[in-house]
Amino acid sequence: AGVDLAELEEVACRVAREAARLVVEERPEDLGVAAKSTPTDVVTEMDQRSQELLLDRLAALRPRDAVLGEEEGGRDGTSGVTWVVDPIDGTTNYLYRVPQYAVSVAAVVGDPGEGGRWRAVAGAVANPESGELFHAREGGGAWLDARGDTRRLRARSTGDLALALVGTGFGYAPELRARQARLLVELLPAVRDIRRQGSAALDLCAVAAGRLDAYYETGLHAWDRAAGELVAREAGARVGGPFDEVAAQALTWAAAPGVAEALSDRVRALTREHVGL
Ligand code: IPD
8 A cells, every 4th residue: 555556667667777788788898706605606796786776776766665685785664665676687697698687676565585475566677688678567467668669468378288388497506406407307298398598587577478388496586586476477377476385485486377287286296396395
């Protein structure tokens, strides 16, 4: 109540676009790279600069809101709205110049901290390389701005899991990856094919745009998925997530309505068996 969702969506679009411009236009020849949780989990100086820009702009536009970012340096607020931001989702792609990474910005209500209950009410995901901007607000539909055009997004109508193109992703810890691989061994023969595109935010938007029938991943953080899940849900996809009985950190999935039940039953069972909850 009292929250102007149209305004939040507009702010999300504006700051995501600006940060997207920064990471592509000011990318240095030689990226400064530091390791985070594992040697392959890296943060570049541009992740940090992008987050600083997001913090800056959000402080100016929405001074009473809190901000939670993937990188350090969030802040508390008093309005009940928290901006959950991933300054570069798909950092490995960014590092290798694979044009599949994004700036993800979501306005959430509730507690987006570890294990907390929250829900995204507006959000935007910008792909700096393609110029695409995916955005949504609760109840307002999902939209894609690209090449000067805006179009409404709809999930696919696939009804058969065997014909579904399914996206997924992997964490950085070798032990988690081994378990994710065991799940995949069983899922791959049961679907059309698997894509590992490298950005959870864009994968969720791909479900919204009908470029994937479904997507799932274990172990995501709120900033990887907050905006993308809202876009997928508003495009008519079914989304498992924060209010699923499965813990918020454990399993994220989004699927076209016709394959949602089969996909989620399968992936949840396989997650329990192989990944553990
Ligand atoms: C990663 C990407 C990747 C997913 C990983 C995430 P980051 O985000 O979204 O697709 O599989 O689980 O951590 O680290 O590049 O912001």
